[in-house]
Amino acid sequence: MNTTPRIHAMIVAAGRGSRFGASVAKQYTMLQGRTLLQHSVARLACSDYVDKCLLVIAADDTTAQTLDFALPIDYAIGGAERWQSVQAGVGAISHSGADDSDLVLIHDAARPAVPSNDINQVIEAAMTEPYGAILATPVADTLKESYFYSTAQSELTNETVSSNHNHNHNHNHNHNHAHSYAKRTIDRSNMWQAQTPQVFRLGELKRVLAYVCTHKLSITDEASAFEYLDFPIRLVTGSRQNIKLTYPDDAILLAAILTAQS
Numbered sequence: 001m002n003t004t005p006r007i008h009a010m011i012v013a014a015g016r017g018s019r020f021g022a023s024v025a026k027q028y029t030m031l032q033g034r035t036l037l038q039h040s041v042a043r044l045a046c047s048d049y050v051d052k053c054l055l056v057i058a059a060d061d062t063t064a065q066t067l068d069f070a071l072p073i074d075y076a077i078g079g080a081e082r083w084q085s086v087q088a089g090v091g092a093i094s095h096s097g098a099d100d101s102d103l104v105l106i107h108d109a110a111r112p113a114v115p116s117n118d119i120n121q122v123i124e125a126a127m128t129e130p131y132g133a134i135l136a137t138p139v140a141d142t143l144k145e146s147y148f149y150s151t152a153q154s155e156l157t158n159e160t161v162s163s164n165h166n167h168n169h170n171h172n173h174n175h176n177h178a179h180s181y182a183k184r185t186i187d188r189s190n191m192w193q194a195q196t197p198q199v200f201r202l203g204e205l206k207r208v209l210a211y212v213c214t215h216k217l218s219i220t221d222e223a224s225a226f227e228y229l230d231f232p233i234r235l236v237t238g239s240r241q242n243i244k245l246t247y248p249d250d251a252i253l254l255a256a257i258l259t260a261q262s
């Protein structure tokens with residue numbers, strides 16, 4: 001195995017940010033006078049291993065190329081799903097003459113607070129792995145599996161649920177209100193929250209993304225594609241500061257984290 005592979009960094013920035021809900025794509029949200037995308041590129045620039053970056057942007061993006069970045073930038077056009085944006089980036093990296101044993105680092109534009117030391121650590125872990133490594137954090141909170149219950153359903157069942165759990169549910173039988181209830185508590189001892197960067201061998205990444213495409217799988221990160229094929233991906237414990245801007249509340253946390261880090 002090649003233990004000193006080249007690193008090809010890409011940031012995926014072709015999403016719409018529908019859960020964030022702003023009129024501007026969330027990667028262009030301003031924090032501390034810079035867009036999230038600029039912050040994310042700057043974090044990669046602080047890594048010991050990254051000297052340029054491929055930005056995967058939406059076909060109708062007119063913003064990225066007007067911004068200044070902390071690294072030399074190449075561009076590729078993303079797809080409808082995140083993994084399709086990654087696949088477009090992988091294609092561009094492959095066509096640029098990269099070797100299949102090289103490492104591809106994939107980072108979310110929406111994670112601008114990743115510590116540069118975490119970036120170095122996940123790259124160094126991936127260098128020793130046949131497939132790759134990702135940053136992740138052990139789940140910290142008690143985890144509940146839920147079920148939906150509609151108050152417009154049988155009154156008897158409804159009251160049984162209420163008395164069994166000793167809760168005073170506020171029933172309103174004039175409306176069909178579905179609420180979530182706690183079904184059980186999941187053992188969190190081996191549960192992790194995936195972050196980015198995620199770092200993989202180029203050849204293996206191409207192979208698992210082709211598998212996702214052929215089998216029409218739905219995945220939210222590239223590590224999932226490796227999991228489908230039982231290919232081991234190492235989990236490297238990352239900082240809890242590396243949150244993703246997903247919902248509006250996250251902007252408050254991210255602003256505080258970036259201020260504390262600066």
Ligand SMILES: Nc1ccn([C@@H]2O[C@H](COP(=O)(O)OP(=O)(O)OP(=O)(O)O)[C@@H](O)[C@H]2O)c(=O)n1
Pocket residue numbers: 012013014015016017018019020026027056078079080081082083085086107108109110111244245246
């Ligand atoms: N088709 C897509 C979807 C997502 N992303 C990128 O993947 C990262 C993480 O994805 P997510 O938080 O899901 O971003 P969005 O898809 O933009 O958000 P949402 O799911 O709320 O619409 C973001 O930097 C986003 O720009 C992408 O490049 N191409």
Ligand SMILES: C[C@](O)(CO)[C@H](O)COP(=O)(O)O
Pocket residue numbers: 108193194195196220221222244246
């Ligand atoms: C890639 C990712 O950021 C890792 O946490 C994530 O999977 C993106 O998708 P999500 O649906 O927001 O979890």
